Amino acid sequence: MSKKVQKIDALVIGAGFSGLYQLHLLRDQLGLNTTVVETGADLGGTWYWNRYPGARCDSESHSYCYLFSEELYKEWEWSERYPQPDEIRAYLNFVAKKLDLRKDILFNTKVVSAKYEAESAKWVVTTESREIFETKYLITAIGCISSANIPNIPGLDRFKGEWYHTGQWPHDGVDFRGKRVAQIGTGSTGIQAAPVIAETAKMLTVFQRTANYSVPARNGPLNAEFKAYVKKNYAELKEIIQSTPNGHPFRISSTKVFDVSEEDRQSIYEAAWEKGGLQFRASFQDLVVNKQANDTAANFLKQKIRDTVKDQETANSLAEIDHPYAAKRPPIDTHYFETFNQQHVSLVDLRKDPIVEITESGIKTESGEKQFDVIVFATGFDAITGKFFQIDIQGAEGKTLKQAWAEGPKTYLGLQTPGFPNLFTITGPGSPSVLCNMPVPIEQHAEWIRDCIAYMEKHEFMSCDTDVESAEKWVAHVNEAAAATLLPTAKHSWYLGANVPGKPRVFMPYAGGMVRYRAICQDVVDKGYQGFVMKKRDDESSNKNTSNDFSAAGKITSPGI
Ligand code: N01
DSSP: OOOOEEEEEEEEEOOSHHHHHHHIIIIIISOOOEEEEOSSSSSOTHHHHOOOTTOOOSSOGGGSSOOSOHHHHHHOOOOBSSOOHHHHHHHHHHHHHHTTOGGGEEOSOOEEEEEEETTTTEEEEEETTOOEEEEEEEEEOOOSSOSBOOOOOTTGGGOOSEEEEGGGOOTTOOOOBTOEEEEEOOSHHHHHHHHHHHHHBSEEEEEESSOOOOEEOOOOBOOHHHHHHHHHTHHHHHHHHHHSTTOOSSOOOSOOGGGSOHHHHHHHHHHHHHHOSGGGGGSSTTTTTOHHHHHHHHHHHHHHHHHHOOSHHHHHHHHOOOSOTTTSOOOEESSHHHHTTSTTEEEEETTTSOEEEEOSSEEEETTEEEEOSEEEEOOOBOTTTTTGGGSEEEOTTSOBHHHHTTTSOOOBTTTBOTTOTTEEETTOTTSSGGGSOTHHHHHHHHHHHHHHHHHHHHTTOSEEEEOHHHHHHHHHHHHHHHHTSSGGGOTTOGGGTTTSTTOOOOOOSOTTOHHHHHHHHHHHHHTTSTTEEEEETTEEEEOOOOOOOOGGGOOOOSOOO
C-alpha cells in the first residue's frame, strides 16, 4: 500500500559529493524544503560501493574535495597523496556533520520511478518501498560510474565459486588467502586491484582484453610540510584547480612535444614518471590532440612496461596497446606491472585466447580450462547513462528518458534534457564530468543549478525546460570537442559506451575542458538562460532565446583528463 505523499520543493537522488553539496545549497542558501534519497545505507556515493582491494582515488587528495569553503578545506587533513574510500567517506562525514546534512537524507531508499505531471508542474517520485514524493525540482546526483557492468559470459550462473564485481564490493572484504583468483578487466580499477589481490591470493590470473598504459601513482603519506603548504595556499590551489581544463592541482605545460629535442623530451617524461600520477598527461600541451606527439609518450610508456616485466610473452601482451595514451582514462598504479614478475601471477591475453565460457569450477578459454575459487569482475560500468535507465523517468509528454536517449543521450550543457522540465542532472551526459577531477564539475553544476532555481523562484517560473534545438546544438558541440582530440580514436572506450553491448556509440562527456565549459554556462546565464525555456502558470510566454553557438568561450585548446 502506498504511503502518504510527501510534498517538498526539491528532491536530490544520491548522497555522494554532488548530492551533499546540492542539499546544502538548496536548503541552506535558498531555503527550499529539500530531501536527499540514497540507495546505500550511508553516504559516499561511488565511494560507498567501490571498496575493492587497492581502491584509491586517482586525483590527489588535496584537490579531491570541496573548494567552496575555505574553513572546511583547512579544517580537514588528508593523510596520503591519494585517498582510499574509507578516508573519502570520513571526509564526507565530516562535511555532512559540519553542515548538518544527515537530517535531510533518507538512506536505504531507492528511487524506482519519477513522472512529471505537466498540470501541476511537479515530479512524482516513487521509491522501492512505495514512499511517494511530490517535488517541484528533481536533481539527479547519481554519479557517472555507478552502474556495474557484469559481462554476459555464458556459464556464470553455474560457477560454484565466489564472484564479485569491484563496484559492488562486500563491505567486510573478501579473504583471498589460499584461493585461486581470476580477475577479468585491466582498466583503472583492475590495475589498482591486481597487486593487492596478489599479496594474499594463492594464484592470480589476470584476463586482459585490451592492454592499457599506466603510470606509477607514487602514493605515500603526506608530510607535515605538505599539509602546511596546502592550508597556507588554499586560494592559490583553488585558482589553479578551477583554471585548468581538467580540474587537477597542476597546470598543463604550454610546451609542445616537438618544440624540444628528443633528449629533453625523454628527460621531461622521466621526470614526470618519477613524480607519478595523472600529471604525466600534463607533460606537454599537445599530447591528447596530436597523434605523432602522443606516440612519443606512448612509446616511452610501452618501453617502461618492457623494462619492468621479465617474461617476454607477458611483456608483449601488456605493451601491445591499440590506442593513444590517455585516449582512454589513463590509469595510475602501485606496482601493477611488477606484479606479473611474481611466480603465482599470470596473464591471459584474450586477444589471442578468448573466453569461451565460465564453467562450474573455472574459466574456459579457447586454449583450455583453468580452475578458480574466486572471479573478480573489474569490468567497469554502464557509465554515465546506465544509472539513469534503472529509474523509470517519464517526462512532460509521457516519453521516457530511455526513449529520449535511445540513440544516445541528448542534453543541453549536460544539465537538462528537452521534455523533462525541472529535472537537472549533475554531471549528466554532455558535462565535462569524468574528464575532470570530479569535485570540480560537481561544485560548478550544483552552484549553477542553485542559481537557476533561485532565478526561477525570484521570477515565479513554474518550469524550466530546454528545447530540442539547443540540445542538438550541444550534442553537436560535444562531438566537435571530442573530435578535436584523440579521445574518440580509442574505439573500445567507455567514454563511447563501447564496453556495453548494444549501447549507442556516442562520445558522452564534454572534452572541451572545464574552463571553457564554465565560461559557456556563464554566457548562457548572462544571456538570460539562453536555450532554456521557462514558463509561468497559464503563461505561454517564456524567456526562450535563440540558441547558443558556444563561440564566446573561444577555441578548444586542451581537453580535460
Ligand atoms: O572500468 P573500465 P574500471 N571480457 O571500463 C574489461 C574510474 N575509476 O572500473 O578495455 C573481458 O575502464 C575492459 O576491457 P576493454 C575511472 O574513471 C576511478 O577499471 O573494454 N574484459 C577493461 O579492461 C575509470 O576509467 C578511480 O577491452 C572485459 C575493464 O574490463 C572508471 O572508473 C579509480 C569485458 C574495464 O575497465 C572505470 O574504470 C578506479 C569482457 N566481457 C576507477 N568487459 C578514481 O580514482 C569489460 N572488460 C576516481
